[in-house]
Amino acid sequence: MSDEGPSTLENMRTQMKRAQEYANVTENVFKRLKHPERTLEVSLPVLRDNGEEEIFKGYRCQFSGARGPYKGGVRYHPSVSMDEVIALAGLMSSKTALVQLPYGGAKGGVVCNPKDLSRDEMKRVTRRYTEGIRRMIGPKVDIPAPDMNTGPREMAWMMDTYSVYEGHTIPESVTGKPIDLGGTPGRVEATGRGVANTTEQILEYYGRSAEDATVAIQGFGNVGSWAGRLLAERGANVVATSDVTGGIYNPKGIDTREVAELIESGGQIADYDGDVDPITNDELLRLDVDVLIPAAVSHVITSDVAEEVRADIIVEAANGPTTPEADDVLAERDIPTVPDILANSGGVIVSYLEWVQNTQEYRWTLEEVNADLERRMTEAFENMMEAYDEYETPDLRTAAYTIALDSQATAHEHRGLFP
Ligand SMILES: NC(=O)C1=CN([C@@H]2O[C@H](COP(=O)(O)OP(=O)(O)OC[C@H]3O[C@@H](n4cnc5c(N)ncnc54)[C@H](OP(=O)(O)O)[C@@H]3O)[C@@H](O)[C@H]2O)C=CC1
């Protein structure tokens, strides 16, 4: 992560502000959309395995609920802060509006390093966190889901803890659950699948194809590894990837399945002993590839990095990987960047499908889920490209935010919030 410039929240506001001149949004509504509706900080006493008690800090932010129940993931990471959680909740509000889900936006997080916590400690942190935010969430109010370092296991614990307090099982209180607890087939890989779909679409828009396209992916966790595997299945050549320990590179391509197996069995990229050269995360961002996919943390593409990016196209799988200053450089250099609020929306789209199935006590097939995901993302992509052409916005992000702002402003207007 870079130290460049303002906070994640300031960056999100700047990116939103750039769309204001194209969107049909009054100053009052815009002011409303700059600030969260509600935040909560919780202090979580958790018993460590060594018998000592440690206090962890947790957050939940409900940014905007004008369009429906708040929705957004829960992140476990040492760098989690209230500022970051608010910014990520703001991104969620724009994301759900852009892809036309009947939700607002929220986000949560716990300041912790999951690599230092045993399974039992993770469970105790998750239960305490859920107890801490329990009065704020609920199936019709605010529905948590996975983000960095959380997945089906943590969502199962959250759903269980919430349900115990309510006195009966409420699967629709959380999405991203294991399938046997009401999770939907396809949610685990949904964000990566959406990134792969979007990569194909943007390549096609520029008259190219995913077949043989070279791809570098920063971050090989849930999102990065599924995007990599699915792009490789479509003929792309994933030449580099990384985790926090550094990266690997082979211009002829790396075996994404083999690397994913290593990570899923608890290994790190640095342990991979295939036919690859080590590279740093900084070098990965500057590789000469067709597509660069940041799929880890925020602010990695700063203006300095943007000056040296050699990819033809960037697809943002991570939330907030590009600073506004870098956006300017990339626009100047004619490097299209598909923004996070579209590119990684596959996760929340399939979360929505899970929630709908839970409320109906019904289960769709994987094929139905994937088809619905693809239809929704294709429509959102086409809407963004239309806005880009019609308003002649400086970049794709501004086009995407213009649509999101319009939708949120219309919701405020219909509700009579600002006469
Ligand atoms: N999960 C989801 O459904 C969604 C996730 N996202 C976004 O996608 C991004 C990745 O999330 P997800 O895949 O779930 O998270 P994971 O925790 O599964 O994976 C994160 C990956 O990023 C790596 N990483 C962490 N810090 C750094 C760093 N400083 N430099 C380089 N790599 C780093 C991790 O390495 P290591 O394992 O070594 O720490 C890991 O490979 C996040 O920005 C998240 O907000 C967006 C929409 C939905």
Ligand SMILES: O=C(O)CCC(=O)C(=O)O
């Ligand atoms: O699946 C969800 O509800 C939210 C996923 C998420 O946190 C995100 O899109 O950033």
